[in-house]
Amino acid sequence: xxxxKQFNLTSKMLLAIEDIGxxxxxxxxxxxxxxVLKKESLVVTSETGSGKTHAFLIPIIHSVDTTNNHxxxxxxxxxxxxxxxxxxxxxxxxxxYPDLKIQLLSSQIEKSRSESKxxxxxxxxxxxxxxxLDLGVNKTTTNLSMTKFVVLDEADMLMDSGxxxxxxxxxxxxxxxxxxxxxxxxxxxxxxLIERFIGADHVIxxxxxxxxKVEHYxxxxxxxxxxxxxxxxxxxxxxxxxxxxxxxxxxVNKIYxxxxxxxxxxxxxxxxxxxxxxxxxxxxxxxxxxxIVVCSDIAARGLDIENVSDILNVDLPKDLSxxxxxxxxxxxxxxxxxxxxxxxDDDLANIIKLQDMGINFIFKVLKNNEFKEGKALKTKVKxxxxxxxxxxxxxxxxxxxxxxxxxxxxxxxxxxxxxVENVKRKHHRKMIKENIRKERVKRYIEEARKNG
Ligand code: AMP
Numbered sequence: 518x519x520x521x522k523q524f525n526l527t528s529k530m531l532l533a534i535e536d537i538g539x540x541x542x543x544x545x546x547x548x549x550x551x552x553v554l555k556k557e558s559l560v561v562t563s564e565t566g567s568g569k570t571h572a573f574l575i576p577i578i579h580s581v582d583t584t585n586n587h588x589x590x591x592x593x594x595x596x597x598x599x600x601x602x603x604x605x606x607x608x609x610x611x612x613x614y615p616d617l618k619i620q621l622l623s624s625q626i627e628k629s630r631s632e633s634k635x636x637x638x639x640x641x642x643x644x645x646x647x648x649x650l651d652l653g654v655n656k657t658t659t660n661l662s663m664t665k666f667v668v669l670d671e672a673d674m675l676m677d678s679g680x681x682x683x684x685x686x687x688x689x690x691x692x693x694x695x696x697x698x699x700x701x702x703x704x705x706x707x708x709x710l711i712e713r714f715i716g717a718d719h720v721i722x723x724x725x726x727x728x729x730k731v732e733h734y735x736x737x738x739x740x741x742x743x744x745x746x747x748x749x750x751x752x753x754x755x756x757x758x759x760x761x762x763x764x765x766x767x768x769v770n771k772i773y774x775x776x777x778x779x780x781x782x783x784x785x786x787x788x789x790x791x792x793x794x795x796x797x798x799x800x801x802x803x804x805x806x807x808x809i810v811v812c813s814d815i816a817a818r819g820l821d822i823e824n825v826s827d828i829l830n831v832d833l834p835k836d837l838s839x840x841x842x843x844x845x846x847x848x849x850x851x852x853x854x855x856x857x858x859x860x861x862d863d864d865l866a867n868i869i870k871l872q873d874m875g876i877n878f879i880f881k882v883l884k885n886n887e888f889k890e891g892k893a894l895k896t897k898v899k900x901x902x903x904x905x906x907x908x909x910x911x912x913x914x915x916x917x918x919x920x921x922x923x924x925x926x927x928x929x930x931x932x933x934x935x936x937v938e939n940v941k942r943k944h945h946r947k948m949i950k951e952n953i954r955k956e957r958v959k960r961y962i963e964e965a966r967k968n969g
Contacts, residue, residue: 521575524550530579533613543568549697550576556665558696558715562703566845569699570606573668577641578607580665583616586638587663591652591691593684595674596815597623597645597792598799603670604643617641622648646680649687664694672700673838676707688714701845702838731848734857735868735878737891743768743831744775746859749886750829751781751809754857757826761811762843764832772831773811783809814839822846830858833867840871859883869894912940 519541521534542550545567552559553576563569577590594600604621611617620639642652652661667688669675675684688696688710696715700707738746747761763769766787773785784798784807802810802822810822814834825847834840840858847854858878860868872878872894880891916936920929 519547524554524576526575526579529613530575530610533610534575536612537609539571543572545569546572546575549573553577553666553695553697554579556580556695560698560700560703560711560715562700566848570603570670573666573670573697573699574603574607574610577666577668578610578614578617581614581617581640583614583618583640585663586618586640587660588639588642588652589663590641590666590668591664591687592641592643592668592670593646593649593675593687594643594670595646595678598795599671600643600645607641607643619643622651646675646678646684649680649683652687661690664691666697667691667694668697668699670699672698672710673702673704673707676704676710681706681710685710685713701841704838731844731854731856733844733876733878734855735880735891736857736859736888737880737882738859738861739882739884740861741883743772743859746883747772747775747829747831748779749883750857752886753883753888754827754855756808758805758807758824759809759827759829760822760825760843760846761809761829761831762814762834763811763830764814764834766813768831769811769813776809776811781809782807783811786810786812788813788815814842826854828854828856830856833858833860833864833871837867837870840876844876865894909940909944912944913937916940 521531521539521542524542526534545561545563549559549561549569549572553573561569561572563572573592577592581589592600592603594603600621600623604619607619611619618637618639619641620637620643622642622644644652669684675681698707698711698715703711736746736750741749751759761772763772766789769785769787773783776783784802786795786798786802790798801807805824828843828847830840830843834843844856847856858868868878878893880893881888882891883889916939917933920933920936
């Protein structure tokens, strides 16, 4: 079994790790820690729950010089909860590093207070993207010349945060710092950022983006209402600790109200909760005071909630990459877990896309309060094509019927022909775009394999 000793860390760091309770490094830690110690820049596409936070915290804290009172590492986290969690993880080392100053800069903390804290010269800053400019990256008074590390955690989500320019500006001010990018997926915005600041030769892709001990179930609910299906589901599965995901806030609220009325031990987590209320709920979730948590995607991203035995997706997220984040809430640190997804005929194309992305679904039908064996979906490529052709046919029919409104006008036939050509061109472009996306991901993974 590998050990943290293999990284030549100081005995102080080894004691701190032992005190936290970690016996051996996880796969991502084994790959990342030695490279960060060598000040390399990296892009890591890793499983959620794989121990990635400590993969960067351990070598960063090891490398900080506490006699030098300058900002030496900046960690950017997409949400305040995740920033807070990383901050708490980092604070656990302070017992062994009493001179280490860590500052949390998030929207939870008033600006004036956070500014005065920066004046105290912390060594490590954990910030949400909206607070990056508070670091004074564009002020001559702020000294970032000693900053050795910048971490972009859950970077694909950071790219969607609306602060891409601020992040780009920050990276531009730190040409000599190691850039550490952690992301479950690489979207095109992120790919650009990587190409500009890091280069694809530093990509480490861990084989599976999902934990192999998690079983994935696709549940055909045969057009039952969500509320009926959820209640049957809970009766059948009898979950120990269940997270229910829905894409829309209204659905999250509705499910929560329904379960509360039925006297389930349930709570809710969504983006609109008051800060204090949310913190309080998080504390109670960690104390295992609830059996069921109903959440939106944003609220749950990256959160370290332990012991989740089951996940239920009452719908599929609009951005399918969120499926991986939802599923990643269970099976944390290689424990077992189950991720269930309700579907109807309309969702088939997305279920197939997920299969293409590597999810091995077990198919079930929920009927008369029972799970019956479901039929696996046909060969991916063929079904994909069939669905694409069906979509094309549908769009052509729609375009023709719209043009038909002008049937009496001259040039009608030509207009129909043009409309059909337009639809075909659009579909063709869509397929090309999709192929480029797939190729890009494939290229990153291949390059990462080549580089070990
Ligand atoms: P993360 O992927 O950073 O969200 O971490 C997921 C969970 O794994 C957290 O609860 C960590 O405390 C835990 N963890 C991280 N590294 C280790 C390790 N080497 N041994 C055991 N647990 C770990």
